Amino acid sequence: MNARVPADAFSPRLSDYQLSDNLSATTGRIFLTGTQALVRLVLMQRELDRAAGLNTAGFISGYRGSPLGMVDQQLWKAKKLLELHDVRFLPAINEELGGTAVLGTQRVESDAERTVDGVFAMWYGKGPGVDRAGDALKHGNAYGSSPHGGMLVVAGDDHGCVSSSMPHQSDQTMISWHMPVVNPSNVADMLEFGVYGWALSRFSGAWVGFKAISETVESGSTVDLDALNLTWPAPKDFTAPQGGLHNRWPDLPSLTIEARLAAKIDAVRHFARANSIDKWIAPSARANVGIVTCGKAHLDLMEALRRLELTVDDLDAAGVRIYKVGLSYPLETTRLDTFVDWLSEVLVIEEKGPVIEQQIKEHLYNREHGARPVVIGKSAQDGAPLLSALGELRPSRVLPVFADWLARHKPALDRRDKVVDLVAPQILSNIADAVKRTPYFCSGCPHNTSTKVPEGSVAQAGIGCHFMASWMERDTTGLIQMGGEGVDWASHSMFTKTPHVFQNLGDGTYFHSGILAIRQAVAAKANIT
Structure with missing residues (x-):
């Protein structure tokens, strides 16, 4: 006689997971987006x-x-949770005023009337916002963070120019300010690197740049909270220069500020030697070649491996080291020295400009002892283009370069025959591209009428969805940065027979900075509506 089996005996057990756990859970696995990760960080x-x-x-x-x-x-959405954790959010009128606001939080710790021990702060803005807020952020980094505060500068970079007027790579700008930069490759990295960034900022007195590119911050993934490293103790053997490195008064204009910036970077290097977010992916002890990755480019390499039907273990066993950089500036060189030991060549895979590649070359150039391998990345050893800094890096762009490189150094892992099939244009059909629906204003949208100009007149486009008027046969042309609308006409009008133009300006832009453009047009006595 067969025993009766309960109907749910083979049903999977459902956890009591709730969507709100992405911000409130302290252990286990959660699912969250990169945007939510920024909220969870604080x-x-x-x-x-x-x-x-x-x-x-x-x-x-x-x-x-x-x-x-x-x-x-x-x-x-998380307002109640933020209030419970004593986190304040101030939506800024524009990026530079937001940068000035966060600067103020690092002065709290020196206030005798303060209500807290310190304030950890976060500034966020897309690439053009980093440019606009440059003066405020540069001053803030120079003045410094507080010992129990700390500062993250989250730069939303649109490397592919998908939703911006031009591509941005803000890490190069932040480096020019002597600002250290962390570069996460996924949502889990965002959490770990964010906590690391505040610890680094508190120790060094520097503000810490945080790369948040489209592919990372707009993604979502499962994160194992128990696997994150959130403990970054301050090194005990560092001696700060006289006066310290943190926010203080007075910080009057002088070359002392420049000297302190250099000292902060020294402190960053010291902290990074003791606490590294760089990771050994394949530490092969008998390697003769190696690969350095950073940020999203690391995932591009991992996908290239998958498409070539190779694993990290395959490369490790064949004598190929892989090293993933987390702190992209300044590069932690003691581990780099270990990485390049016995290597004849290093391939650097990073998106956009050669931030990592240049630092590796600079570090190795005058090296007297140990290996000095060939370093390639954006260009080959002979100077020929290799992994271009133009556009976005994708697995399909990494694939042929990596396959050729691997076949040259490790013939047993030659997978070049798979590259042709994987990147051939036949894979995806583009027939439908011949039929396109041009974006248009929604039914009832006020832009339907507001962007029409009198017959014989012309208009200049501005930042906003009203830019779509540019392709609607409405005599609308041009584009300028946010807040500059119409100011270009103030000069242009002096050298043309065209007597007048209209300028489109959104209400959001007006509140952000457009009122200044109007004031400039008035001051210039420009004939513009």
Whole structure:
């Protein structure tokens, strides 16, 4: 006689997971987007401080824009949770005022009337916002963070120019300010690197740049909270210069500020030697060649391996080292020295400009002892183009370069025959591209009428969805940066017979900075509507 089997005996057990766990859970696995990770970061930092006996508060300010267009909405949704953790959110009128606001939080710790031990802060803005806020962010980094505060500068970079007027790579700008930069490759990295960034900022007095490119911050993934490293103790053997490195008064204009910036970078290097977010992916002890990756480019390499039906273990066993950089500036060189030991050649895979590649070359150039391997990446040893800095890096762009490189050094792992099939144009059909629906204003949208100009007149486009008027036969041309609308006509009008133009200007842009453009047009007595 057969025993009766319960109907649910083979049914999977469902956990009691809730969507709100992405911000509130402290252990286990959660699912969250990159945007939500930025919100979770401040909550995590507050809890870490509370566990350490610190009475800190958090502060966030910045200005939305793709790929950080949803940050403010996620912060508003989490308002009650933020208040519970003593985190304040100030939506800024524009990026530079947001940068000035976060600067103020690092002065709290020296205030005798303060209500908290310190304030950890976050500024966010897309690439053009980093440019606009440059003066405020540069001053903030120079003045410094506070010992129990810390500062993250989250740069939403649109490497592929998908939703911006031009591509941006903000890390190069931040490096020019002597600002250290962390470069996460996925959502889990965002959490770990964010906590690391605040610890680094508190130790060094520097503000820390945080790369948040479209592919990372607009993605979603499962994260194992128990696997994250959130403990970054301050090194005990570092001696700061006289006066310290943190925010203080007076910080009057002088070359002392420049000297302190250099000292902060020294402190960053010291911290990174003791606490590294760089990771050994394939540490092969008998390697003679190696690969260095950073940020999203690491995932591009991993996908290239998958398409070539290779694993990290295959490369490790064949004598290929792989090293993933987390702190992209300044590069931690003691581990780099270990990495290049016995290597004849290093392939650097990174997106856009050669931030990592240049630092490796600079470090190795005058090296007297040990190996000095050939370093290639954006160009080959003979100077020929290799992994271009133009456009976005994709697995399909990494694939042929990596396959050729691997076949040259490790013939047993030659998979070049698979590259042709994987990147051939026959894979995807583009027949449908011949039929396109041109974007148009929604039914009832006020732009349907507001962008029409009188017959014989012309208009200049501006930032906003009203830019679509440019392809609607409405005599609308041109484009200028946000807040500059119409100012270009103030000069142009002096050298043309055209007597007048209309200028499109959105209400959001008016609030952000457009009122200044109007004031400039009035001051120039420009004939413009």
